[in-house]
Amino acid sequence: MKYSISASVLALAASTTALPANKQHQKHAKRASPKVWLAGDSTMASGGGGSGTQGWGEYLQYSLSGATVENEARGGRSARSYTDEGRFDDIADQVSSGDIVVIEFGHNDGGSLSTTDNGRTDCAGDGDETCTTPDGLTVQTFVTYVTNAGKTFVDKGATVIVSSQTPNNPWEEGDFAYTGTRFVGYAETAATNIGDGAFYVDHGQYVANIFESLGKDEVDAFFPNDHTHTSPEGADHVAKAFVKAVLCADNDLAQYVSNSTSSVEGSCV
Numbered sequence: 001m002k003y004s005i006s007a008s009v010l011a012l013a014a015s016t017t018a019l020p021a022n023k024q025h026q027k028h029a030k031r032a033s034p035k036v037w038l039a040g041d042s043t044m045a046s047g048g049g050g051s052g053t054q055g056w057g058e059y060l061q062y063s064l065s066g067a068t069v070e071n072e073a074r075g076g077r078s079a080r081s082y083t084d085e086g087r088f089d090d091i092a093d094q095v096s097s098g099d100i101v102v103i104e105f106g107h108n109d110g111g112s113l114s115t116t117d118n119g120r121t122d123c124a125g126d127g128d129e130t131c132t133t134p135d136g137l138t139v140q141t142f143v144t145y146v147t148n149a150g151k152t153f154v155d156k157g158a159t160v161i162v163s164s165q166t167p168n169n170p171w172e173e174g175d176f177a178y179t180g181t182r183f184v185g186y187a188e189t190a191a192t193n194i195g196d197g198a199f200y201v202d203h204g205q206y207v208a209n210i211f212e213s214l215g216k217d218e219v220d221a222f223f224p225n226d227h228t229h230t231s232p233e234g235a236d237h238v239a240k241a242f243v244k245a246v247l248c249a250d251n252d253l254a255q256y257v258s259n260s261t262s263s264v265e266g267s268c269v
């Protein structure tokens, strides 16, 4: 099944902006053995972005008790290609009420559709815009893809965490510099659109703050090949930053974290 956006979904999306996305619903009661599904790209995936790197999703399990991580992230994917390949549908087919689905994209979502189409670039915009590729395909926005997937999971009784993408090495120019891409804002918008049952966490900001405090030498060593993909040690910090964000937001996943908020590196944003 391909997702398509309907007028009623858009109307709903427009009406759910009263509260910030991270405060939008009552927590689900803690449940025995939920699964935590991870949907994302190489920065989250098993095997990371190739030799010497690892995705942060591989380290999340160490901070959880009573919940099992199912890392379905795949290298090279965007919100669009993850949708088009049926990967959100595959998770939706397996998700149970009380499960948690983490959605984190952005690294492969940029680019232009004007002359070529790599199958990953989303239509620009933060609403229901559509674009047509040179081959005549209709492409939707990051916000539309993530909102549609998130609503499908929430309809199945799952909690959705829309997480902002990880930063590229914020020390690469010498001085520390972090500015979230537009997909950071889009992730928050998607969480708001999904509404009740969805939370936003600014994972990128939490990672950036930890990387700032660790300093250039240590952080440069986390990026052995390029400025995007981290070493296993770097990925463990990226996973911890996500856990800190979850604990600080006190969302549904927080009740399965075995670590206390104060014991996890970083500060609440």
Ligand SMILES: *[C@@H]1O[C@H](CO)[C@@H](O)[C@H](O)[C@H]1NC(C)=O
Binding pocket: 062, 063, 239, 240, 241, 243, 244, 258, 259, 263, 264, 265
């Ligand atoms: C939580 O504690 C476990 C066990 O000590 C450790 O492996 C994990 O990295 C910790 N998580 C965080 C986010 O600090």
